[in-house]
Amino acid sequence: MEKITNFSVRIVQKYLPSAFVLAVILTAIIFVLGITIADQGPMTMAGYWGDGFSKLFKFGMQMVLVLLTGYVLAMTPIIKNALNALAKQANTPKQALAITIVVSFICYYLNWGxxxxxxxxxxxAMGSSVKVHFPLLVAAAYGGELVRGPSSSIPLIIATPGHFMEDAIGIVPVSQTLYSSWNIALTIGLLVLLVAFFLLQKQPKDIIVLEEKEEIIETKVFEGKMCFSDWIEHSRIPTLFLGLLAASYIINKIISDTFSLNLNTMILIFLALGLLLHKNSASYLNAAELAVKAARGIIVQFPLYAGIAGMMTNAGLVTIFSNAIISVATIKTFPLLTFLCAGIVNFFIPSGGGQWAIQGPIMMEAAYNLGADPALTIMAFTWGDGWTNQIQPFWALPLLSVAGLSARDIMGYLVIWLGISGIAIAGTFIILM
Incomplete structure (x- = not known):
């Protein structure tokens, strides 16, 4: 295992391009496939790319807000102090890895941002207190990103009244998907595997330690009396009012039994908590400024992947690929093939909701024709969508920005974890069928 991992790390370091260049390469691949496989002309493919470019602006804004509100909450003093206190509990590299994995896995489960x-x-924080190979530590922190929890867009979309496939499949509650007993067991099993995998990794001879470059939320110091604009900006009143307003809305929805856990309510929950836990609007906006910096990769690249999605959809590539998988599926193999199919397409369209809008109707129609379980199909698709995020640098960009590393530094470890986690998830669907 050590030799395989070290080989993977060396190959990735040598050949993996930046996330932006990778997006351009994937665009070129789909462009060529559209011409060669789907019999589309070059200008037609260019038109599909341009039409798709703006299709996911709304969903892209939701993703940025999920990251921003999650980031700002993580930058509140109470959360940072809790994380620093956890870091002080580790005295060895293995302890640092174990604590980082468990805590980040739980946080990913609650909200990926x-x-x-x-x-x-x-x-x-761990890298500051323990001498540990920092890329390995950051890879361990990212390994839990594949977990599908309350903020997973696909099960939430299907559980939301009025979703675009309601007439075909109805409302599928999260009790049958995210909170089914088998899915909870799979989630716990993946956590155990993740901890075991990274604890088995040996520290390299040339350890890369954390380069200290602490992100500081600046607080303006006033000499003398503040004017009203400065006072109100550094007062707790605006953020307290807005935070309580958002919290009141959420609480009222829960009391009236009209609360629905979806992307918008997740953003609102983290917005309310961030506003209430930051000391004033200046502090909140300074944290938001850092969050926007961390989200720059998503902001720049999301339209590129929307363009890829436009080409894949309009040229019929998603349909061609999905039908090729469906043509060999049986009722017993369909969940497994759905998982693999979603994982492959996700590499080109790294957006759960966006991918579901394109590929979901095809897979659900096939599930209906085969008599497959809709809830199981949805979760197979959901896990496939999250699985290949491990080797798609797109979603690692915010974490890498905070950590100060590049995708090349961590992807070698994650390629091996992709294989291990894929076997575990695929094995689960085989057992269930």
Whole structure:
């Protein structure tokens, strides 16, 4: 295992391009496949790319807000102090890895944006207190990103009244998907495997330690009396009012039994907590400024992947690929093939909701025709969508920005974890069928 991992690390360091260049390469691949496989002309493919470029602006804004609100919450003093206190509990590299994995995994389960930032901040805290190979620590913090928890977009979309496939499949509650007994068991099993995998890794001879570059939320110091604009900006009143307003809305929804856990309510929950836990609007906005910096990769690259999605959809590539998988599926193999199919397409369209909008109707129609369980199909698709995020640098960009590393530094470890986790998830669907 050690030799395989070291080989993977060397190959990735040597050949993996930056996340932006990778997005351009994937665009070129789909462009060529559209011409050669789907019999589309070059200008037609260019038109599909341009039409798709703006299709996911709304969903892209939701993703940025998930990251921003999660980041800002992780930067509150109470959360940072809790993470620093956890870091002080580790005295050895293995303890640092174990604590980082468990905490970041739990945070990812609650919200991927919060988990990504909390994991990166905890990794930095661990790297400051323990002599550990920092890329290995950051890879361990990112390994839990594949977990599918309350902020997983696909099960939440299907559980939301009025979703675009309601007429075909109805409402599928999260009790049958995210909170089914088998899915909870799989989640716990993956955590155990993740801890075991990274604890088995030996520290390299040339350890890369954390380069201290602490992100500081600046607080303006006033000499003399503040004017009203300065006073109100550094007063707790605006953030307290807005935070309580958002919290009141959420509480009222829960009391009236009209609360639905979806992307918008997750953003609102983390917004309320961030506002209430930051000391004033200046502190909140300074943290938001750092969050926007961390989200720059998503902001720049999300439209590129929307363009890829436009080409894949309009040229019929998603349909061609999905039908090729479906043509060999049986009722017993369909969940497994759905998982693999979603994982492959996810590498080109790294957006759960966006991918579901394109590929979901095809897979659900096939599930209906085969008599496959809709809830199981949805979760197979959901796990596939998260699985290949381990080798798709797109979603690692916020964590890498906070940690101060590049995708090349961590992807070698994650390639091996992709294989281990894939066997575990695929094995689960085989057992269930």
């Amino acid at each position: 919060f988990g990504m930032v909390a994991g990166a901040i905890l990794a930095r």
